[in-house]
Structure formats: structure tokens, C-alpha cells
Amino acid sequence: MKTIAASAVRPRVAVHKFSSCDGCQLAFLNLGEDLLTLASRVDLVHFAEAGPLDPDTEVDVAFVEGSVSTPEDTERIRQIRAHSRLLIAIGACATSGGIQGLRNGVFDSQWVTQIYSHPEAIASLERSTPIASHVKVDFELWGCPVSGPQMLAVVNSLLLGVAPRDNADKVCTECKRRGYPCVMVTHGIACMGPVTRAGCGALCPSLGRDCYGCYGPAENANTDALAARFAGLGLDSVAVVQRFQSINSQAPVFLAAANKIRVSGND
Ligand code: SF4
Ligand code: SF4
Ligand code: SF4
Structure with missing residues (x-):
């Protein structure tokens, strides 16, 4: 640029x-x-x-x-x-x-x-x-x-005179580098960190709460795997859709993930 x-x-x-x-x-x-x-x-x-x-x-x-x-x-x-x-x-x-x-x-x-x-x-x-x-x-x-x-x-x-760095890695990378306990692993709380873009320093997990995806989709976000993980934590399909349909509901990756769950007929 x-x-x-x-x-x-x-x-x-x-x-x-x-x-x-x-x-x-x-x-x-x-x-x-x-x-x-x-x-x-x-x-x-x-x-x-x-x-x-x-x-x-x-x-x-x-x-x-x-x-x-x-x-x-x-x-x-x-x-x-x-x-x-x-x-x-x-x-x-x-x-x-x-x-x-x-x-x-x-x-x-x-x-x-x-x-x-x-x-x-x-x-x-x-x-x-x-x-x-x-x-x-x-x-x-x-x-x-x-x-x-x-x-x-x-x-x-x-x-x-240099192009700004675009960090599209996942919140989980910041979370692990800083040594925060994973709220999903330790407390079974549905966390959007695995599919959310880094940049906040894993602010929410640092306070013991889940990421809700405010930085939008990370690159190579595996939304299928995370949706399955959320279901495994006991969230019904409506609750899983709501996780993807929040602040960045219209980001194509999150919208596609929500629509896929809806189309599967469970929402
Ligand atoms: S708490 Fe969230 S962001 Fe941190 S490692 Fe676990 S899933 Fe990733
Ligand atoms: S919700 Fe926003 S501020 Fe909180 S961990 Fe996720 S990306 Fe960071
Ligand atoms: S609602 Fe929009 S303007 Fe307000 S903090 Fe969020 S992104 Fe920024």
C-alpha cells in the first residue's frame, strides 16, 4: 500500500x-x-x-x-x-x-x-x-x-514510510503467549478466541471471561470446528448462532458460519 x-x-x-x-x-x-x-x-x-x-x-x-x-x-x-x-x-x-x-x-x-x-x-x-x-x-x-x-x-x-502490519492471527495466540488460563478448557465457557482476530492482547480472557469476537474473524478461522466445540459444551444451535451474530454479524466468515447452522435446520 x-x-x-x-x-x-x-x-x-x-x-x-x-x-x-x-x-x-x-x-x-x-x-x-x-x-x-x-x-x-x-x-x-x-x-x-x-x-x-x-x-x-x-x-x-x-x-x-x-x-x-x-x-x-x-x-x-x-x-x-x-x-x-x-x-x-x-x-x-x-x-x-x-x-x-x-x-x-x-x-x-x-x-x-x-x-x-x-x-x-x-x-x-x-x-x-x-x-x-x-x-x-x-x-x-x-x-x-x-x-x-x-x-x-x-x-x-x-x-x-512502511506499510502497517496486519495481524490477522487469532486471539488464542495472544492468550497463550501471555499465559492466561483458557476459560474454555478450565471452565467450559464458550470462547470465540479461536476464530477471532488478535490485537486486543486477549483482554477478556485476561479477566477470566470469554472472547465474544469483537475484533472480527481471524484468517483461516475454523468456524465449523468451533461451532462443534460449542455444541459439545451444551450450547443449542440458537446459542451458537448468537455467538457468531454479534458485533461483527455481517463479517462474511461469521455470517456464513451462522447461516450454515441455520440451514442445517437446527436453528
Ligand atoms: S481463553 Fe479463549 S482465547 Fe484464550 S486460549 Fe482459550 S479459547 Fe483461546
Ligand atoms: S471480545 Fe474483543 S476485547 Fe475481548 S478478547 Fe475478544 S477480541 Fe479481545
Ligand atoms: S460501536 Fe463502532 S464506533 Fe463504537 S466502539 Fe464499536 S466499532 Fe467503534
Whole structure:
């Protein structure tokens, strides 16, 4: 992929928000002192949550949080792509459609009239889709939310003129390297770590609880084997489908795993 070091002394950076909860932008803000250092090395020209506002300006790097959920979003993301040398999607909303993707395939316009007192003010698309479904994305950072250190590593790589490292290995690898007891083996708790992308440092198992897949599918994820393991732990097919249909429900690997269980007639 392209980098920015050769093209800009103090690269111009924007952070954009689409349909999301702002949690991934907060990961940026929570960098604290590192954010101040970063701000001295890049020119943060648009970051509504932090202050600067210039959404239509040309930038070297655009970070994009959130999914495409409205007709206006579809046009806005094209504009951002046209104004950005590099575009980086951050977080589960931007990479898979996010938790709001649970409506995909089951959307009923009657819900809008039942829920909102002024349904005419709602302009949602029937599907929530990732940024890469609409424009070219140069790099994706998965997670709900992404981790601040991961974001910093991406920016540092780009500043050094090297492509950011994509770690698509499984959470289990981080869990075992850190010596955490396996919650699935020791407590029989259904854990998504064997099929989930690394990057969080096995945060949930470090606290004695299961991974619920917030970093999305790892490469070579053996979802069949894990679904069988979950069944062996006593989960019925509905519960197994629910494990795959969570924050990253529309990630193709997780969606295919859930649909396979449904089609098998047990859900
Ligand atoms: S990925 Fe999660 S934390 Fe990030 S914006 Fe979406 S819902 Fe919020
Ligand atoms: S606790 Fe989860 S992530 Fe850790 S080794 Fe066991 S299955 Fe893998
Ligand atoms: S362990 Fe799983 S659910 Fe927990 S933060 Fe990491 S990827 Fe997300």
C-alpha cells in the first residue's frame, strides 16, 4: 500500500465519523500524552470530537469510523475518498457494518413508525455496510473499539514510510503467549478466541471471561470446528448462532458460519 512519509513533511490527517458510537474516536483521544506527541508530528485538520473542523479538505490520511447507514453517508464517503490519499477504516462498524448490521436482512419499515414519533425524519438504509463496500480502503483496523496503541502503531508506520502490519492471527495466540488460563478448557465457557482476530492482547480472557469476537474473524478461522466445540459444551444451535451474530454479524466468515447452522435446520 501507499505510505505518506515521502509525500508530506507534516502529513494532514482527518478523522471522520459515520454511523457509530464514537468509541473508536475515543480510543484516539485516550492516547493522552501520545496524542500530544502525535499532534506535533501530523497536522490534525479535521477531528470533530477533538475540535478541528474541515471535513472537505484534502488530506494525506483519513481515518473513518462508522458504517454507511444512510443515503447521505453513501455520497459523503465518496467525497472523503476523493479528498484522501490514504483511507483507513477503524473499528467494527467501519470494517463489518457493526452492531447496527444486525438489521440487515430483517429490516421492516414498520419498526420505524412504531419506534419514532416522527418517522419521516428517519432516513436509514435497510442495510448497514462497511466502508469497503463503497470505496477503496487502504487499511482496516478491526475491534469494538480499536485499541489506541494499534492506531498509534499504524500512524507511526505510515510516518516511517512502511506499510502497517496486519495481524490477522487469532486471539488464542495472544492468550497463550501471555499465559492466561483458557476459560474454555478450565471452565467450559464458550470462547470465540479461536476464530477471532488478535490485537486486543486477549483482554477478556485476561479477566477470566470469554472472547465474544469483537475484533472480527481471524484468517483461516475454523468456524465449523468451533461451532462443534460449542455444541459439545451444551450450547443449542440458537446459542451458537448468537455467538457468531454479534458485533461483527455481517463479517462474511461469521455470517456464513451462522447461516450454515441455520440451514442445517437446527436453528
Ligand atoms: S466499532 Fe464499536 S466502539 Fe467503534 S464506533 Fe463502532 S460501536 Fe463504537
Ligand atoms: S481463553 Fe479463549 S482465547 Fe484464550 S486460549 Fe482459550 S479459547 Fe483461546
Ligand atoms: S478478547 Fe475478544 S471480545 Fe475481548 S476485547 Fe479481545 S477480541 Fe474483543
